[in-house]
């Protein structure tokens with residue numbers, strides 16, 4: 147296996163001195179756990195399915211059963227998956243430096259790898275909520291009705307994820323924005339940067355003066371520029387190497 151080092155010295159110097167690191171992750175970090183990304187040309191979910199049929203409030207109103215079953219399939223994929231070295235390296239980094247972990251992923255793999263206080267911008271697929279009032283529901287009647295009805299009001303239940311056309315959770319977005327503005331270093335890992343507002347976070351960090359490290363095997367669509375360091379490779383390889391280079395004594 148080829149070594150990725152040396153990393154750009156400007157980035158490693160900034161990481162060694164950093165008091166606060168912010169990290170944004172996307173579907174790419176979970177690819178090595180076997181969870182499909184969205185936009186990879188061959189196997190990405192949006193290469194096989196149309197978001198407007200499955201991931202909008204209108205789609206749910208039109209065909210709630212189809213949407214529920216698609217998310218149930220994805221929930222099963224997630225529960226069968228395990229965190230990989232990329233998730234584990236970020237959990238280890240959190241033991242070395244104040245680290246704000248912001249994710250667009252709904253799979254909960256960061257938390258299962260040991261990360262805490264994860265800011266989930268797009269919700270979590272394992273949580274279910276009432277489609278009428280948004281209340282989180284942990285038990286529902288298993289019966290013939292799909293989606294199951296809310297035990298409190300009878301409205302159809304839905305996954306607690308953000309669909310196209312919906313707003314991101316305000317508190318999470320504000321915390322993510324604050325971290326981008328105040329961090330000393332920002333890492334953008336496994337995201338195509340195609341969906342705002344998450345996609346703008348690395349550029350907000352860069353404009354606020356933080357060096358940005360971009361971890362991605364393809365770098366397709368990634369912006370380059372002063373202070374932006376492209377670390378080509380998979381998250382499962384690059385993040386552990388970065389961790390060992392900067393915090394060599396951390397158990398991982």
Ligand code: OAD
Nearest residue numbers: 172173174177183184185250336337338339362364380381
């Ligand atoms: P995408 O599928 O758009 O992008 C995944 C990125 O991960 C691509 O840039 C890949 O090159 C990269 N990648 C693939 N394998 C990788 C690996 N092993 N290590 C590191 N990177 C790898 O996924 P997101 O950017 O997360 O939103 O997509 C953003 C949002 O669009 C999602 O949260 C979802 C989707 O529609 C909603 O559902 C609201």
